[in-house]
Amino acid sequence: MIELFEFALSGNCYKVRLMLSLINLKYESRIVNGLEKEHKAASFLAMNPFGQVPVLKDKGNVLRDSQGILVYLALAYAESSWFPMDPVQSAEVVAWLSTAANEVSRGPGALRSHYLLGRPINLEEAKSVTENVLSILENRLTNRNWLATDSITIADIAIYPYIALCHQGKVDLFPYENIRKWMVRIESLPNYISMQGIDKQVL
Incomplete structure (x- = not known):
């Protein structure tokens, strides 16, 4: 199952959610606690050393940056x-x-x-x-x-x-x-x- 680590109010996270929906891909949302700086914790930095959302995990791959994730989803799952x-x-x-x-x-x-x-x-x-x-x-x-x-x-x-x-x-x-x-x-x-x-x- 695809996992999306995100903030609910982030426009960059939303664009990934929107793309996932448009191409009808199921995923699990992992809300990151920004107030507690969860995105700066060592466990999160191991996924994205920049300490930013969104991060997408799929098939053992860990992808960062909303633009990069859009490219991945388009090439891996969407029409050309x-x-x-x-x-x-x-x-x-x-x-x-x-x-x-x-x-x-x-x-x-x-x-x-x-x-x-x-x-x-x-x-x-x-x-x-x-x-x-x-x-x-x-x-x-x-x-x-x-x-x-x-x-x-x-x-x-x-x-x-x-x-x-x-x-x-x-x-x-x-x-x-x-x-x-x-x-x-x-x-x-x-x-x-x-x-x-x-x-x-x-x-």
């Missing part, structure tokens, strides 16, 4: 369209995974952490990064349904959570019609699951 092997398309998917780990994390993700969890950040920088990445996403989704290819890929799953949680970082998505339509397409997928804090889009 989730992570295409065409060199240009696969490079496009990886580029969006990098965006999820970089700009989305430093922008919308950081703002959410600040306003929801009280974490200190460079507020003006996070706002600037957020405005830039939302503008790029809005333009990218003009006349196209998905970010990387003509069908949904793990690129969309990697980007979606912290965009869907933007309101918790005091970011209004109303001006971004293309982004909101893209979110509706994701939220309409069979086996879609939500998480606390995500309100499904109504156009």
